[in-house]
Structures are given as C-alpha cells and as structure tokens.
Amino acid sequence: MPRAPTTFDPFNAVAEPKRRRVLELLAETDGEMPVNDIVALLRWPQPMVSKHLGVLKEVGLVSVREEGRQRFYRINGEVLKPLYDWAKTFERFWSRHLDRIKERAERKAKEQQASKQKENLS
C-alpha cells in the first residue's frame, strides 16, 4: 500500500511545505487572491501554484470563486482545526505547566528523602 494520497486529509495535504506556504499567504491577505498574485509573490512557476492549489482545494482547505478568466482563492482555515486539536493534545509536553509539575514533583521527592533521613537519625 502506498502512502495515503495528499488529498486524503488536511494532515497529508499540509505535510508539503510549499502547500503550507500558500496557506500562510492566503491567511495573510485574509481575503481572496487570484492565482497570478500568488505566482508573483512566491515566484514559483504558475503550473506549480495551480497544482498545489488543486490539492488544497480537493481537501477543502481553499475555495475558489470564478470571475472572468481569473480564479480567486480563499482559505478555509477551519479545516485545520482537527490538526490543531490533535497537536494540542500533546501540549503538556512543552508547556511551562509541565515545568511546574516537574518542579513540584522534584521538590516533593526531596522532602520525602529528607524526612526519611530524619527517621534514620532518630
């Protein structure tokens, strides 16, 4: 079995750095942007931009409005929420909170050891 298609879910779509870049760009403008603007800003070959937009569109991360010969792309940020929620699950592994928990645990351990030593002395 090959890897799941990039269009399988946001996790796969966003694994590609260039696709993340496109999303960041669309998020900045916080509106629509025609393909050629993206091409100009990122300085990538136009077919490359179109292809990546195609993947993003298929997973629902962007939506398109057609006007004349232009296509205006807009980000659908909510589709990234599952990713955010999943990552947030592991928050305790890097948050300060953890440091505090660690410190408390270590202090406790020291105190226990101290009291044990007292017992031995008495």
Add this chain to the structure above:
Amino acid sequence: MPRAPTTFDPFNAVAEPKRRRVLELLAETDGEMPVNDIVALLRWPQPMVSKHLGVLKEVGLVSVREEGRQRFYRINGEVLKPLYDWAKTFERFWSRHLDRIKERAERKAKEQQASKQKENLS
C-alpha cells in the same frame, strides 16, 4: 521529485494515521512502553509496529531505551510543537473570537446602511 520522505519532519511523519495512533498511545501511558505492549493494544502485526516506530524514532518523535531483549519507547512530545504553533496561526478561523468579529462587522454594516437611508430620507 517524489514526496518528501516521511522522516523529513514531524509534519510528514504524522500524516500517517497509524503513526498518530501510536503517539496517542504513548502519550496516554506517559512513560515507556515495550513494543509488544503496543502490538497487543493495537492488535497490529509486530513488524508493522516496529516499522512505524522506526519512522517516529528517526524524526525524533520517540526515543528508545534498551533493556535485555526489550525496547522501551517513550514519546518526545515537544517535537510536535512546530506543528501546534503552525496550526495555532490559523486559530482565528474557527475561534469564537471570529464570531464576535463577524457579528460586530455585520452590525456595523447594518448601522451604516441605516444611516445612509436616513440621509436619503432627509
């Protein structure tokens, strides 16, 4: 150019659902776990578990302690922080905050229209 290797970064490693499952499991225990426990809990073929663990290890998402013939795997959650941080960038697209902004904008629009009508009337 093919897709970036799964071991390229956390984004790619975590694109595979089974690998996410393994991480969730390791996060639950919040400690170490030998391969066979994972095999038993997930009911996957042992080589499959070992292979996925191999990828996770190569990107630094897990670390191993060897003891006898057992390998104890532990999660390195902090490696997921870049993923979290990136996704958080888009938080405004789904947070309540956005709703409030939207509401305010819509209210404003209505008020403006109302005042325009007043002008027309006067």
Add this chain to the structure above:
DNA sequence: TTGACATATTCCTATAAGGGAATACAGTTT
C-alpha cells in the same frame, strides 16, 4: 547448546508523489 522470546530487517508489489516542460482551454480584446 538448544530453543523460546522480543524486536528489527529484508524483499516484494502497487501506487502515488512533485517538478519541469509543453500544451490545452476559456474568456477578453482588437
């Protein structure tokens, strides 16, 4: 030593990728 156990590695196959180049296609202007 021999065998049982825990885990990793190898081989195989089908599938899909992303980039580059060329080209197709639809709308617009002349």
Add this chain to the structure above:
DNA sequence: AAACTGTATTCCCTTATAGGAATATGTCAA
C-alpha cells in the same frame, strides 16, 4: 477570426512509500 491573457491539465521521470510475508538478530532460559 486572431492574438493575448489567466489558469488548468497532461506527460514524463525519479523516488518513496505502507503493507504482507518471511527471515534475521539478539537475548535469556534450561
């Protein structure tokens, strides 16, 4: 109609899967 513009699609190529099955490796026990 012809030329031009904005964008999408197709073809080609190299590389990397993930799963399944079989096997290798290392360790402990009798």
